[in-house]
Amino acid sequence: MAVDPGIDFLGGVGTVTGSKFLVTSGPSSVLVDCGLFQGLSTLRRRNWRPPALDLAGLDAVVLTHAHLDHCGYLPVLVRNGWRGPVHATPDTIELVRIVLTDSAHLMVEEADHANRYGWSKHHPALPLYDEKDVLETLDRLRPLDFDTPTAVAADVEVEFGSAGHILGSAWARLNLAGGERSAVFSGDLGRPGHPLLLPPRPRPACDALVMESTYGARAHDTGSIDERLAAAITATARRGGTVLIPAFAVDRTEVVLAALARLRRADAIPDLPVLVDSPMALASLKVYRAAIAAHDPRLRPSLWDGDDPFAPLRLHELRSVEESMTANHPVMPSIVVSASGMATGGRILHHLKHLLPDHRNALVIVGFAAAGTRARLLADGAREIKVHGRYWRVRADVHVLDGYSAHADADDLVAWATAAPPPDTAYLVHGEPASSEALAERLRAEAGWNAVVPREGEHVLV
Missing domain, CATH: 3.40.50.10890 (Rossmann fold)
Structure with missing residues (x-):
């Protein structure tokens, strides 16, 4: 019996960190973003749990950009034995190499410092991963150009469009079930007035939209x-x-x-x-x-x-x-x-x-x-x-x-989302609860959309 394409929300829900979205379609399983949790200790401890997905069945990872809360968990997958490909734009790959190498160095350095001065409650304090794990992770990186639909698994095709957030950042459109269904993941969207980058490319039509809401309740004060x-x-x-x-x-x-x-x-x-x-x-x-x-x-x-x-x-x-x-x-x-x-x-x-x-x-x-x-x-x-x-x-x-800030504010997010036909459902993620809910309410009230703030671990159909 065929199973409809779906999304599991494994991170980046109720918080602005730890983005991980598992997309399944037919026999295929692809993780969109693989970020570290940061901030509250209750969130940081989640980085130490066993990965919340079947690594043996994971075909590929797709990265939207190189910030740690979107790529920093990759070495944990590799440390646990996963050896699949990681697809990202060429600039993202260049920056991921820098970010992960630095992340491992700091983790090892912080563990050593904690053990030397005794300020950690863990004895001994250990790094989440080290330089060896990162080197093995970097071997998994595969460049994928913008505006180039590419099969990354048997039933999943990915296309990147520029997101204007940092160099190399992308939104990702996943075509599923032979093109019958599709989902767009915004990643982190940049601002139209970014001093270095061009504005995000318009989003394409899709059945499901998974969109960040970091500033979903706020407008940037940029006048002065x-x-x-x-x-x-x-x-x-x-x-x-x-x-x-x-x-x-x-x-x-x-x-x-x-x-x-x-x-x-x-x-x-x-x-x-x-x-x-x-x-x-x-x-x-x-x-x-x-x-x-x-x-x-x-x-x-x-x-x-x-x-x-x-x-x-x-x-x-x-x-x-x-x-x-x-x-x-x-x-x-x-x-x-x-x-x-x-x-x-x-x-x-x-x-x-x-x-x-x-x-x-x-x-x-x-x-x-x-x-x-x-x-x-x-x-x-x-x-x-x-x-x-x-x-x-x-x-x-x-x-x-x-x-x-390099993040789109509430007005920017609404403008980007509503410039294309409405999806069946918009899922607001990568935001603190009040921000995500505020953006969902704006999309309901102003555009008549079906807009939802998903729960941690929830599975939905595309």
């Missing part, structure tokens, strides 16, 4: 975003302080550097040294510069008509641990850009410990921060923050400028 950043930097410099900017290493660092370059060209901020303290961010910056030089068609053409968009800046690239430590005690007013963007790990943690207790300094949060992350706690006004087993006072100014 550069001016607000300039004001924060200028005020901090006047009192002799340092501006610390937690930024995702892929795309957000580039967006922040481009904004700083704009402000410096306009003489809107003082000529301060800009310290980029993230090997992953620096590797990603190299990929972006190569894409600009190659006139990547997903980038804005204006980028290759003028000067380097990340200059003029007194840019200092901090690669070694010793170089990173210099950013804990800058010798003059400066700007430090470091990962991770939600302050869940990486070198930013050391800078938080050293810079937040000083009232002269400032922290600028430039993107979405999931519930339970340090960036979210700080954005919500926390006056103490726990790092490496100890609490640290927060005396620095904290500014929240989510206008630099």
Whole structure:
């Protein structure tokens, strides 16, 4: 008896992390995205559970883009014996290599640090995966070009369209049951006004739409975003302080550097040294510069008509641990850009410990921060923050400028979704519950759609 195509929601439901959507059609089983859970400890613990799917029956993984909450669980599959192909756009593959290598390095480093200083309740603390697992994972990556329908399993064909979120990001249309049914997965959608990338390509018609809702209840305040950043930097410099900017290493660092370059060209901020303290961010910056030089068609053409968009800046690239430590005690007013963007790990943690207790300094949060992350706690006004087993006072100014987010806001999401014929059902995922429900209600009220917020582990028919 034939089984209708279906979708299982294994992650990215009720949260903005851990995206995993299992698509089944006939004999085929394909996982769309394979992300890590981040934020609340209850979510992070789920990364350690056995994979919630039959790895022996999994034909392939399809990645929409290279952020950790969409690709960071791949090495766990491989560590558990899976050896199938992982399909992604060429730019996504280039960035996934950087992201996963850095992720494993940080996991091993954090476990070693916890064991050395005794701040973990696990004895011994272990990494979720290591560099060996990542090397085996990278061997599974297979490039799939945009706008090229390709069979990835016996009964599943995939086509990528540009999503405008980060370099290489895509929405994915899956044709199922010999083309009788189809599902579109938005991945993370970018904004029409992204300073580096062209807007998302319009979505095609489909029977099921699985769409992110990170900002499903909010509109970005972009009217004076550069001016607000300039004001924060200028005020901090006047009192002799340092501006610390937690930024995702892929795309957000580039967006922040481009904004700083704009402000410096306009003489809107003082000529301060800009310290980029993230090997992953620096590797990603190299990929972006190569894409600009190659006139990547997903980038804005204006980028290759003028000067380097990340200059003029007194840019200092901090690669070694010793170089990173210099950013804990800058010798003059400066700007430090470091990962991770939600302050869940990486070198930013050391800078938080050293810079937040000083009232002269400032922290600028430039993107979405999931519930339970340090960036979210700080954005919500926390006056103490726990790092490496100890609490640290927060005396620095904290500014929240989510206008630099690379995520589409509620209006952008509705416009993108409703520009094509309505699906049978739209499923709102990758958002906190209130955001997902708000977007579902807008689609019901404004477009008359059948819009649903799925439950964790739920199975639906396409």
